[in-house]
Amino acid sequence: MSNQSVKTAEVAGRLRELRQMRRLSGTALLELMARNGVPISRVTLSHIETGRRALLNVDEVAAFAKALNVRVEWLINGEGVVCQTCQDVPPPGFVCLDCHRTAAEDDIELVTVNVED
Numbered sequence: 001m002s003n004q005s006v007k008t009a010e011v012a013g014r015l016r017e018l019r020q021m022r023r024l025s026g027t028a029l030l031e032l033m034a035r036n037g038v039p040i041s042r043v044t045l046s047h048i049e050t051g052r053r054a055l056l057n058v059d060e061v062a063a064f065a066k067a068l069n070v071r072v073e074w075l076i077n078g079e080g081v082v083c084q085t086c087q088d089v090p091p092p093g094f095v096c097l098d099c100h101r102t103a104a105e106d107d108i109e110l111v112t113v114n115v116e117d
Contacts, residue, residue, distance in 0.1 A: 011056060011076060012050065018068050019049075019068065
């Protein structure tokens with residue numbers, strides 16, 4: 001386990017928002033964390049998401065990022081792309097299965113086809 005840590009307050013809001021956006025229950029996130037080798041309890045997750053826990057170690061941040069399919073840098077400071085799968089820009093007409101984003105209407109290129117009888 002790493003001795004480095006990150007202030008929880010910087011991560012808590014993004015973590016909770018992202019978990020809800022991904023439509024993951026707390027239990028599902030706990031299972032993903034355990035699979036990533038960093039098991040935590042439901043109480044610990046609650047304390048992290050509400051900011052009641054002061055620090056997260058780097059291993060926990062990395063496991064949360066992997067579980068939620070985001071870059072560690074985004075989870076820590078909110079900069080850069082969120083979704084590793086679609087890079088925040090799903091193809092026109094598609095919905096990203098990880099972040100549930102759809103292409104913005106401005107991004108959709110309309111194609112007109114003339115059909116002759």
